[in-house]
Amino acid sequence: MNDEQWISWLQSSSAIRMVLIEAQVNVAGSELTRYIASRPYVTGAQEVPANTEYLPLATGGLAFTEQVSLTGEAGLSGGDIELDNADGALDGWLDDVWMNRAIRVWVGDPAWPRTDFQLVFDGVIADVASPGRESVNLVLRDKLQRLNTPISEAKLGGATQNKDAILPVPFGECHNVAPLLTNPATLEYGFLGAVESIFEVRTNGKPIAVALNEQAGRFNLTTDPFSTTITASVQGDKGSGYAPRIAPLVRRIATAYGKAEDRFTEADLDLANLAAFDAAHPQPVGLYVADRTNQAQAIQQLAASVGAQALMSRTGKLRLVQIALPAPGVPVEIGPEQMKERSLHPGARLPVVAAVKIAFDRNWTVQAGLTTSIPPAHADLYATEWLTETVADEAVRARHRLNVDPVQIETCLKTRADARAEAARRLALNQVPRTIYEFDGEPEMMMLELGQPVWLRNERFGLQDGVPGVVVLLSRFWLTGRVTVGVLV
Structure with a gap:
């Protein structure tokens, strides 16, 4: 099914919508997949997965809200899926381990083959809950939740006084950092892994001579500093080639650090978006991680340096989006035809700055x-x-x-x-007044992505001739095909 056919189906008033859900869970120590739907559905012998029954348990929720933060903090993204438990058959599910397990949701028609269903959510289960006797809820987060783990917990080890200290990690170019004393007997200092360059070491601010081993991320003092403060300037992590720019560092942190089982792979990245962002934002940056800073926090710090944010697409791909007006790219035309009647209204006014x-x-x-x-x-x-x-x-x-x-x-x-x-x-x-306008969109508006450029037109609020905008809020209701859209203009 191509995009045109999919949008046509979304727009059809006679469409029968249903969702298919595949949720990972740990049951008594074993990892398995539970297949859930909003209507009865069984796959055929030649489909993937083959001969599989999706249990018709999903009754409510089936919604996800995501937004761009306009304050520099990470935007909140969350939702839930409500499952029918009126007969108590799912009581045992509350004892299973759902937290931080993958979940994917597809939307389609009960008459369609499995391959025609469209992926609308690829995320993580934050937890399972029971708001009452009648239901069990799966609480959802986007896949950035997988990066909510320390960049590194690698400790020095050995028998020195720093044996329990975490080895610091420099990303990009970092000025006047305090490296870890790794071997007092040889006056060795250093970082976790190879670095591009340790280009100046100082004792109390005064440059001194050292013996460098940049492939190991180490250096040795040639004279005893007698307990003074040792600092260095360093061009950091070079595991996949030294690239002190935002997009390459985000890619490196997401795929090479944190817990091995939760790291992103290349399939979790919007590579075209990251390449375009790197071309548009070649500014050199530096971030020094000497503690348990988590991956998501470090990624957001880097992105926020140019007013951008790391976001997940609706199909679970990591993207970098800078809020700008006009936003880069070809804008989507949004007029009264794409809005529920009389739903457009000002949602928030941003403060003017001088x-x-x-x-x-x-x-x-x-x-x-x-x-x-x-x-x-x-x-x-x-x-x-x-x-x-x-x-x-x-x-x-x-x-x-x-x-x-x-x-x-x-x-x-x-x-x-x-x-x-x-x-x-x-x-x-x-420096000019900015407004976020919200409206309930027709089903085709479910195809929008955060950060996408739009041309917003309406007979109200001075929008008669249309103005450039950027999507900053999306609340998708998968089963009804309804979506609430927020546009910054």
């Missing part, structure tokens, strides 16, 4: 009052955690009576030019 302050090139080891023979200007830099760049519009400040001293936005950016460009971009986006 200035944006970007923090960049983080000093990962702040050292105040250095007394070594380094220039005073250098000592001042080592005492400062962030460099900052501010872009302001005095006319906007005066018109809206705003404070021109903005809250600092911390990023992983490295250069002043990139920080200033990002501050100017964010100011241009937010």
Whole structure:
């Protein structure tokens, strides 16, 4: 079934909709798949899976809400599937282990072969619950939940005082980090795995000579520092080739770190999206992980450096989306024909800003009052955690009576030019009033994705001629074909 046929079916008032659900679960220590549907359905001998009965248990929920955060935090995505348990037959399911298991949902017609059903959700079960005697609910999250685990828990080991310390991981270029003392007897310091370059080691801010072993991510001091602070600047992780940019680092963190069983594979990535994002955002970045920072948090920190966010597509592919107006790409036309009558309304108004302050090139080891023979200007830099760049519009400040001293936005950016460009971009986006309009869409609007460019037109709210917008909210109700859409304009 092609996209045109699928959309035609979605638009049909005579369509009989049903869902097929395949949920992983651990029962008494064994992993298995439970096959669930909203109507009776059995696959044929030549289908995949073959000769399989989907139990008609799904009665409610069957919805998922996802949104783009406009504050820099990860957007909340969640939903649920309600299963009929009026006769108590599913009571035992509450004792099974559902948490962090995969779940996939397809939509189609009871008369269709299994291959024609369309995947509408590929995510994770957060937990199982029973809101009452009559039902069991599967609580859903998107697949980013799989990355809610520490980047690394690799400890140094051995018998030194740091044996239980986690080996730090530098991503991209990191300035003045504190490496781990890995061998006091040989004055060896280092990181987890190979690095591209350790290009300056300092004792109390003063450069010193060392013996480098960058393939091991280690270096040895040639003289005893007598308990002073050792720091280094490092170009980090090079497991798949050194690439200090957002998209390659996101890809590396998602597929090579965290728990092996939960890591993403290439099949979990929207590779075309990541390639396009990398081409559009070549800014060098740096992120130093010396604790139990989890993968999702690190990925969001990197993406947020350019006002972007890591999101999952409706078919479970990791994407990077920057909120911009106009958004890149060919916009989807949305007019009254794609909306339920009289459903369009303003959902939220975003605050106007008159200035944006970007923090960049983080000093990962702040050292105040250095007394070594380094220039005073250098000592001042080592005492400062962030460099900052501010872009302001005095006319906007005066018109809206705003404070021109903005809250600092911390990023992983490295250069002043990139920080200033990002501050100017964010100011241009937010120095005019912005509104999120919400509406109940016709079934074909279920095909939209977060971050997708649209052209929004309506007879109300000054939208008569249409304006560019970007999708920031989607609540899909799979069984009814209803969808609530939020568009930022």
